[in-house]
Amino acid sequence: MNRDDTLWKAILEDIFDDFLRFFIPNADQVFDMQRGFVFLDKELEQLFPPEGDAFSNRSVDKLVQVFTREGEEKWILVHVEVQGYADAAFAERMFIYFARIFDKYRRPITAFSILTDRNSAFLPTEYRQDFLGTSLVYQFNSYKILAQDTAELAASDNPFAAVALVVQLALQKKKLTEEDLFSLKLSLAKALLTKSFDKQKIRQLLNFLRYYIRFEEAETITKFDQALDQLTNRQQTMGLEEFLLYRERKAGLEQGLEQGLEQGLEQGLEQGIEKGRIGKSRAVVVNMIRQTAFSDDQIADLAEVNVDFVAQVRQELA
Template sequence: MKRDDALWKGILEDLFDDFLRFFFNNADEIFDMNRPFEFLDKELEQLFPTSEDEFFPKYVDKLVKVFTKEGSEQWILVHIEVQGAKDKTFAQRMYTYHYRIWDKYQKPITAFAILTDSNKHFYPTFFEQELLGTKIRYDFNAYKVLFQNEKDLDQIDNPFAMVILTVLTALQKGKVSNEELFNLKINLAKRLLSKNITKEKIRGLMNFLKLYVRFGNDEFISKFDKEVDVITNKPVKTMGIEEFVLDRERRVGLKKGIEIANKKKDTIFVKNLLEKTDFNDQQIADIANVTLEFIAKIRKNK
């Protein structure tokens, strides 16, 4: 699954109150929901500078300042792994986040790891280290999306449950056909619209569903958009011949621009793989999702 860092960061900010209620049954008794949440992305980035290396792993993480009903501050670290693969260093990284944040702020921390991968054997919940009588154990909240029950989630009256249902739907990609994935996605959209959720949150959730669950070809993307327009009773805009011609030219130009941009990105990516790895042409073709002819052309022009 491709990384969806921006999507996760956005939906967490849109639904952070629902996130708290999803994981804490008595959230409204613990947290002061009337006081604004403060998302400390810049502060977190100072503690964990991002690498400019394209091959260096990237993670989705949020640090949020939340006030309790008692008036004291709580620092909540939400660490979301969207890379669908086992990571042996994950628990250690969670521990590293904890001690660096504690060292800077000296405030209580509760940490969450939301695991969105498809590996049923990957389920880290703690980090432990012991040597000659000295022992450290760091436990954190871990939530494995793969293990959740769709029917149970559908019964939960919380918008964040729809986020988890969206990830469960995305995990079906590659296991079902585009037509089946389309039906799953439309069904989830209908269920979302039937919920008692504010328009602002529905808009955020619908965008998350639209962009997070990806089809294998453009035909189903257009088909999904049209079907959503129908079920949301969005009026169909008619256009005259002038508008039609301009719209067609705009779409043709946009498509060509996207094709050129994608080809340029593929070229850079393949060049990096050729220069920085020992992968053979077939392995690179599989990773970059390009043809062997494309790779041969780049080798020739190096």
């Protein structure tokens, strides 16, 4: 799983009630939000094993059990697919997901595909099959982030609109200078802080913004981090993940050079780089434990370390 996948999985869980409200206008009348949601990641893995299966390279997906407001207890499975590239087999894959999920649970299913790719012509909404008098049409909800009106998203009071704006900016990254990207990313943060969202959700959305749109230059990362510190009035200044990677890598090289004066340049560099790598990993993990609500598994994915290492650092900080 790459970092963007982890961020998507986390934000969908953090604001899933708003996700439902964004796509279903009367969501609060249909669903009992107070009962919460059950995220069936393990059940989904059983249906689509991560290895030895044609779907092992699938994009982000969430299977969620929700509860309706109807008199008798029943639930609906909401399947969310986040797709970051054009895929000719996408519609067929959505149907196979539906078929396997329905075969196991025998419950009503509504499916959403959130398309985060740059191909404006790619917008699958149905799967069709017709052979010798037998036909099938499977339709699902598709939401193309690239095609959405930016002004409407900015005016929305739904947190999921803020997620869509972040992705839209990330899609523009290749066409923007580092300075322009900084200005637009900071503008998103300022706009987010003016919204009347729950404080915890604002924190989660800011984390998504900070890590989903990444700068190339360490100086820009530092500048953005400082600007965000001022906006949020945080007393503790922590570097973003990319800055920590850069800083620790540089520290490792410098330490290696110092050791090289006594032990030989080549050997010193190797030792310094290795020590910097370990320090880098710890700094990244400490940063995320202190500033985010990510689980140990999510932090391990983002920092590219073993989950046991994350657990050990968390215990040391307790």
